[in-house]
Amino acid sequence: MLTFDDGPSSVLPELLDILKQENVPAMFFWQSKLLHPKRPWKRLIQEGHRIGSHTITHPNLTKLDFNAQYRQLAASVKSIEAITGEKVDYFRPPFGQYDENTKRAAEKLGLSVVLWKIASIDWELKDNPQQIVENTVHHLQDKSIILLHELEQTVEALPQLIQSIKQEGYTFQLLP
Numbered sequence: 352m353l354t355f356d357d358g359p360s361s362v363l364p365e366l367l368d369i370l371k372q373e374n375v376p377a378m379f380f381w382q383s384k385l386l387h388p389k390r391p392w393k394r395l396i397q398e399g400h401r402i403g404s405h406t407i408t409h410p411n412l413t414k415l416d417f418n419a420q421y422r423q424l425a426a427s428v429k430s431i432e433a434i435t436g437e438k439v440d441y442f443r444p445p446f447g448q449y450d451e452n453t454k455r456a457a458e459k460l461g462l463s464v465v466l467w468k469i470a471s472i473d474w475e476l477k478d479n480p481q482q483i484v485e486n487t488v489h490h491l492q493d494k495s496i497i498l499l500h501e502l503e504q505t506v507e508a509l510p511q512l513i514q515s516i517k518q519e520g521y522t523f524q525l526l527p
């Protein structure tokens with residue numbers, strides 16, 4: 352499964368174009384403070400992708416108490432649901448950092464916590480998109496969840512990344 356964190360960003364339409372051309376579904380974990388009604392969320396859903404929560408403001412949740420964590424999750428889910436009309440079922444903690452309070456808050460809200468198996472390190476590869484493909488393809492396994500971001504260099508690497516994964520014999524799918 353491909354996952355794109357930290358959007359919605361201005362490169363989202365280009366990501367959607369590539370995913371459509373390659374017929375690949377993806378999960379997007381959005382920061383709700385970036386959620387502007389003009390972002391193409393409708394197209395994203397119509398084309399078979401899903402949106403999960405990545406909090407409101409991207410804090411390290413382990414530095415917050417239960418109530419503050421709960422607010423980050425609940426309010427971000429509420430804003431996404433208010434715009435899309437679709438239920439949010441998945442949550443990814445910023446920096447992959449979470450604790451018992453995060454698990455409790457997620458459970459209370461009916462959210463499944465989704466981490467990743469393969470970090471593409473795309474955020475460090477502005478000048479070397481090819482490395483995003485290499486970081487990912489060499490670590491593929493069944494049911495791998497791949498961490499990507501809504502960034503320019505990721506747009507640049509994505510067609511080749513998808514083709515390389517397909518060439519290795521894998522298919523793409525979302526969580527149930």
Ligand SMILES: [Zn+2]
Nearest residue numbers: 356357445446
């Ligand atoms: Zn993030």
